[in-house]
Amino acid sequence: MVIFRQILRVRLKYILIAVIVCGTMSLFKIQKFTYTPRNTENYPILIWWTPFIFENKKLISCEDRYTCVVTKNRSLEFDVAAYLFYGSNFKEDDLPLPKKNIPWAIFHEESPKNLPFFLYEEGQHLFNITSTFSRDSSLPLVLQYLEDLQLITDTTYYVNLKQKNKLLKQISPVLYIQSDCETPIERDLYVSELMKYIAVDSYGSCLNNKRLPEQHSVNKILTNLYDEDFMKFVAQYKFTIAIENSICNDYVTEKLWRPLIAGSIPIYWGSPTVTVIYNYGDLS
DSSP states (O other), rough: OHHHHHHHHHHHHHHHHHHHHHHHHHHHHHTTOOOOOOOOOOOOOOEEOOOOOOSSSSEEEEETEEEEEEEOEEEEGGGGGEEEEEEGOOOTOOOOOTTTTOEEEEEEEGGGGGOGGGGGGHHHHSOSSSSSSSSTTSSTTTTOOOOOOGGGGGTTOOOOOOHHHHHHTTTOOOOEEEEEEOTTHHHHHHHHHTTTTTTTTEESSOOOOOEEEEEEEEGHHHTTTHHHHHHHHHTOOEEEEOOOOOOTTTOOOOHHHHHHHHHOOOEEOOOOOOOOHGGGGGGO
């Protein structure tokens, strides 16, 4: 199971990119954008205007239905079928204008906090095709931080209540860990007040009364959200405070899934639609 998770983590970003590329080609056909290739290979060219992971040129096939060239070479814009943007690298002052009749597609897995431009109607309507955490996207990524539904009931990291009670001699019943000190919802202020009434082990870059073991550095956790050793560390706690950095419909991250997988009860504050997301049938 652990090896399977590692493979999934490596492939996850590539899978998400394949989704936006193939989805763009599919919707490109559905929305009937006109395009006549002028390149000798006779394939539609999709340009990553703000690139993510692809090299200068890559041929992609989507289930034998569509084949296209994906590139970050802007010099090919004379023959472009669609522009792709990665939200975290998006710049309002660097766009392929005028837009003309060429579809724009954006892939953005983060919350609008990372790019306030997307909070405004002008930003939201700039793209023909979207792939974000929102269920309203053309290609939604609502469960992007949950690699497999079976992980919720998997007992790999399970620590029974008797063992957790014994651990209370060494740790608090509640865990709080964070790396982002500047969040719109001021979650550290809430936890700081809570700590006046109950014992909380707070780790991380901002509010902390304990230091993470050396093998669980914040940088390592951010690189590997579901590191096996760190999951065992979380599993020792009865509760985990899980507060998103932004409160947006459908924006649910590892803050919720990690304690659930580890077997620590999440005290969650985040997406108002989280109960809908729990009903996985509604997402199909």
